[in-house]
Amino acid sequence: MKRLFLLGLASLLAAPTLAHAQRISPMKAGTFGQICTQKAKVGVCDAYLSGMIDAGTLSKINDTNLGDANAPAGFCVPAAETTPAIRGKVVSWLKQHSDTLGKPVGESVFLALHDAYPCGAKK
Numbered sequence: 234m235k236r237l238f239l240l241g242l243a244s245l246l247a248a249p250t251l252a253h254a255q256r257i258s259p260m261k262a263g264t265f266g267q268i269c270t271q272k273a274k275v276g277v278c279d280a281y282l283s284g285m286i287d288a289g290t291l292s293k294i295n296d297t298n299l300g301d302a303n304a305p306a307g308f309c310v311p312a313a314e315t316t317p318a319i320r321g322k323v324v325s326w327l328k329q330h331s332d333t334l335g336k337p338v339g340e341s342v343f344l345a346l347h348d349a350y351p352c353g354a355k356k
Contacts (some may be wrong), residue, residue, distance in 0.1 A: 257337050257339060257340075258337060258338050259337075259341055260337070260338040261334065261335055261336065261338060262327055262333050262334050262335070262336055262337070262338050262340070262341035262342070263327075263334030263335065264338070265278070265281070265327075265338040265341075265342065266324055266327040266328070266334065267333060269320055269323065269324050270324060275320065277356055278320055279316045279320060281318055281338070281342070282316065282320060282323060282342070283316070283328040285339065285342050285343065285346065286308075286310050286319070286346065289306065289343075290306075290310075290345070291305045292306075292307075293306040293307075305351050306351070307343060307346070307347050308343075308346040308347045308349070308351070308352065309350050309351070309352035309353070310346065310350045311350070314350075319346075319349075322349040323342060323345040323346065323349070324343065324348075326344075326345035326349060327341060327345060330344075330345075336341065
């Protein structure tokens, strides 16, 4: 009974920490780079990139709507940019930054988009 009580207490103490945890894809950037360079799998790559770009754009819109118009955007992909061009820049960035290939895909792709599409830059 005491053990059950301690287990319950431990769960309650851990709950606030777990409630703030965010899901991060277990995929590594190196695996993603391989997917993006296989003709049969570029659709998966493109879908991930579109989701990442949408999330970044919507996050900035949300910040603005909540009254923080000065919140920085992580990247600014021009509306006219093509998916193959975006994929090419991300794959090139991953090849140039091999130290990031073991990191979570989201972290590395975010950095690639940040570097390739800085906000305020004229491309």
